[in-house]
Amino acid sequence: MNEREIAVSVRGLTKNYGKSQVLKGVDFEIPKGSVFCLLGSNGAGKTTIIHILTTRLKPNAGEARICGYDAVKQPAKARRHFSLTGQYAAVDELLTARENLIMIGRLFHIQNPKQKADELLRRFGLTADAHKAVSAYSGGMRRRLDIAMSLTADPEIIFLDEPTTGLDPQNRLEMWQIVRELTKSGITIFLTTQYLDEAERLADTIAILNDGKIVKQGTPEGLKSLIVGSSLVLYFETAADLAKAKERLDGSSLSADNDALTLSITTDGRMKAVAEIIDRLSDLSVTQMEQKRASIEDVFLQLVTKEANQ
Ligand SMILES: Nc1ncnc2c1ncn2[C@@H]1O[C@H](COP(=O)(O)OP(=O)(O)OP(=O)(O)O)[C@@H](O)[C@H]1O
Ligand SMILES: [Mg+2]
Numbered sequence: 001m002n003e004r005e006i007a008v009s010v011r012g013l014t015k016n017y018g019k020s021q022v023l024k025g026v027d028f029e030i031p032k033g034s035v036f037c038l039l040g041s042n043g044a045g046k047t048t049i050i051h052i053l054t055t056r057l058k059p060n061a062g063e064a065r066i067c068g069y070d071a072v073k074q075p076a077k078a079r080r081h082f083s084l085t086g087q088y089a090a091v092d093e094l095l096t097a098r099e100n101l102i103m104i105g106r107l108f109h110i111q112n113p114k115q116k117a118d119e120l121l122r123r124f125g126l127t128a129d130a131h132k133a134v135s136a137y138s139g140g141m142r143r144r145l146d147i148a149m150s151l152t153a154d155p156e157i158i159f160l161d162e163p164t165t166g167l168d169p170q171n172r173l174e175m176w177q178i179v180r181e182l183t184k185s186g187i188t189i190f191l192t193t194q195y196l197d198e199a200e201r202l203a204d205t206i207a208i209l210n211d212g213k214i215v216k217q218g219t220p221e222g223l224k225s226l227i228v229g230s231s232l233v234l235y236f237e238t239a240a241d242l243a244k245a246k247e248r249l250d251g252s253s254l255s256a257d258n259d260a261l262t263l264s265i266t267t268d269g270r271m272k273a274v275a276e277i278i279d280r281l282s283d284l285s286v287t288q289m290e291q292k293r294a295s296i297e298d299v300f301l302q303l304v305t306k307e308a309n310q
Contacts, residue, residue, distance in 0.1 A: 004068070006068070007031065007032045010026055010029075010049070010063070010065075011063045012062035013025065013027070015045070023049065026212070032188050035179065035205075037191050037202060037203035038207050039194070039206055041210075042194065045209055047161055050192065052071060055071050058072055081156045082155050083150040084161070085146050085147055085159065085161070096132060097121065097132065097148075098117050098121060098131060100134060100149065101121065105152050123181075126144060126145060126148065139166065140171035140174060143167070143171070143175060144178065151182075158190070163191065164193065164195070172198075179191065200223075201220075206220055231264050232264070232265045232267055232292075233264045233291075233292060234262065234289050235260075235261060235288035235289070236263065237285035239261060241286075245263055248281065249281075254266075
């Protein structure tokens with residue numbers, strides 16, 4: 001890819017906190033105007049990567065570039081090109097949303113802070129609440145205001161660190177909508193999440209971070225088999241029936257728990273596959289059934305198993 005078309009590039013990034021190595025050689029590139037989603041469980045190192053890219057933290061080795069500028073050696077230049085949401089979390093609670101936006105606009109010496117503030121309030125559906133003190137805002141409104149503030153200086157790249165964690169389903173959907181709208185304006189989005197479905201819905205590229213490395217990277221389409229995979233858990237009345245089910249489903253990916261009398265079967269998540277399984281076991285005493293969507297842990301497990309079998 002041409003250098004000028006790359007918004008973010010990371011090569012051989014390592015980071016230790018004391019004796020523990022959190023990043024063990026991370027590599028990726030993000031084309032301008034795309035949505036990149038870094039997926040990883042709690043403590044995987046997502047925020048650490050964001051903090052290195054946004055010049056808040058120095059890596060032990062490797063390179064992190066923002067629009068061609070080295071985040072370690074040219075931090076001031078790098079900073080002109082991105083914005084990190086949450087960085088204005090220290091908004092003045094007593095000021096209104098509009099006043100906060102104007103204050104940030106002045107801080108950045110933009111041309112017309114009031115006009116920009118009104119434009120952003122409109123864009124994020126905050127016009128009606130523009131004159132309320134931020135202390136009276138709900139969690140969802142605060143996130144919207146936070147993103148609006150990040151856009152004041154028209155950054156090329158915006159970092160959103162777990163933008164939907166802690167939001168209720170309604171606000172979560174709203175945040176997805178905001179991300180989609182942001183992409184229309186050509187901005188590059190770097191987003192982290194612990195949720196597979198979120199990554200699948202929003203990202204052009206998904207990178208899965210596990211044990212300090214990117215273990216898988218690709219389009220949601222390319223990772224689909226991992227993402228839509230789920231397991232069907234069946235609860236049996238007797239050990240004999242559990243044994244019969246295991247026999248009949250031989251060849252599928254199974255794991256049985258003989259004490260709990262449960263059988264977990266990996267499926268592609270489609271109803272057809274589930275229906276087929278149920279059909280084959282219809283004469284057995286299944287007392288309960290549940291379908292579990294694939295978690296990040298399942299995906300890692302699948303990846304690790306696949307690699308071990310290669
Ligand atoms: N300042 C620090 N000093 C020591 N250890 C740290 C520090 N910051 C983070 N860590 C550790 O590094 C690991 C990665 O942390 P990081 O915050 O980057 O993970 P994360 O993927 O953002 O997790 P989460 O999903 O919980 O936000 C964790 O084990 C964390 O405890
Ligand atoms: Mg984090």
